[in-house]
Amino acid sequence: MYFIINAADLASSEGELHGVRKHVYDQLVRNGLEEPRLYHLSSKEGLLDKKQGTDQETSFSQFECAFYDYTILELKQLSVTLITNELKQFINKANDSISFMKEETVIKEQKxxxxxxxxxxxxxxxxxxxxxxxxxxxxxxxEQLVLYLRERMRFVLNDYFGSAINVSVITGSSKRELHAQLAAQIKEWRGLGEYFLKQELGATAIRMEEAMKGRAKKWIADEEIVLQKELPFLFVDQDIEIESINVPLQDLHMTIEATNYLTFLKTKKDFFENGMIKNLKEVLVLDGVEKASNVIEESTQRYRDAFELYFQELENMLKLRLKDAILHELNRFEALFDQTELTLLEEEHQELRKYVF
Incomplete structure (x- = not known):
């Protein structure tokens, strides 16, 4: 894991930069990281160095070297290990196949x-x-993410109130103008809250798609291990692609009727100086949270229905993949009755053994 202080060139001096580094480093150590890999970088300086092609050592070049030494080499070693293990598995499979092909016909039929x-x-x-x-x-x-979203909406709507309804936008000279401006700003506030809510629901759905992918990979990996107890050379493709789950939410809205709140505004002085804006904020946010909860509840049910349907389709697909892998093993086994393949298989077996170390 690497920790990056970006835009290091914005520091006014080396002293300020080192101060920031020390603060971040101390915080990382305090949170349990003994030797955090911390780097301060400037993307602008890094790009300039690349364009000029200089050999001068910079913070960016130091990070590149460290990243290569610690990460790229580790990934290469991991790749070698994976390839070696796969090769050993293939050699064992070839050895088992050769042994079977050399047995008596009666034994073959029994097996x-x-x-x-x-x-x-x-x-x-x-x-x-x-x-x-x-x-x-x-x-x-x-459900946990949705629960968090319900709680968060109170703070979001509270924050948006100040942005939408303030002294700079409620400026009318007559009561009619003031009411028209307030109604428009309440709609603006509602729109901001609704947009945030639907964006968060969409982001939550994307997180769920990733969660589905992770659970599906784990499930099929676990099932493969179980099957390999009886079919040791079974191979199941564990690459999972999850399609986007589209749930229509266009018809769901926070039904806040702006005209119901116009009585809070009689005069600008009464509204801003005598605290009526605070009373409006309390009531409006409370109503907004309730309406947002209604949207969340309906959205949640739609997403649950979509998730459950997709999970059923995903389960069927994964089971079919497992069955195909089992049938592939049966076909491979039955292909071993062809004695004309024995010589070629022995040659491949001997060749592959040269690469195992």
Whole structure:
């Protein structure tokens, strides 16, 4: 993990920059990081250095070197490890296949029947497996995020009130003008709150899509491990693509009727100096929170329905992928009856062994 202080060139002096570095570093240490990797960078200076092609050491070049040494090399080592493990698995599979192909026909037929029985049993296990816990986890996470959004709307609507309704926009010289301006600003306030609410619901849905992807990967990985107890060379593609879940919310609105609040404004003096604006804020925010909760409740139900439907489709797709992997193993096994492939398989086996170290 790297911690970056960006726009370091905005510091007025080296002393100020070092002061910021020390403060951030101390805070990271205080929060449990013993030796945090902290760098101060200037993207402008980094870009200028790249364009000029100089060899002068800068904070950006120092970060690049550290990133390469600690991260790129680690990723390369991880890739080598993964490739080696896959190669060993392939060699073991080839060795097992060669041993089978050299056995007597009667033994082969017996093992073939046993293998078909195993395949049939594993197919039934896949059918009976459940994706329910993954669905439950994601829906629980969704409910927690929605609960947080409900609480947050009170603060958001409270903050937006000051931006929408203030002395700079309520300037009319007559009561009619004042009421027209207040009604327009209440609608502006409502629009800001509604826009924020729907944006947050959309962002929450995106987080849920990522959560679905994570749960789906874990579920299929767990199922693969279970199946490999009987089918040790089984391989299941764990790459999961989650389509965007579109839930229409255009018809949902915070139904605040602006004209219901015009009685709070009689004169500018009474409104701003005698505290009526505070009374309006208290009532309007309270009503806004209630209306926002209604929108959230209806939106939540729509998202839950969409999530549950998508989870059912996702479960069917993952189970089909597991079954295809099982059938692939059966087809691979039955292909071993072709003795013409034995010589080629032995040659490949010997060649691959050269690369295992």
């Amino acid at each position: 073939h029947q046993q293998f078909k029985d195993i395949v049939a049993t594993q197919m039934k296990k896949v059918d009976s497996s459940s994706f329910a816990y993954a669905t439950r986890d994601v829906l629980h996470e969704f």
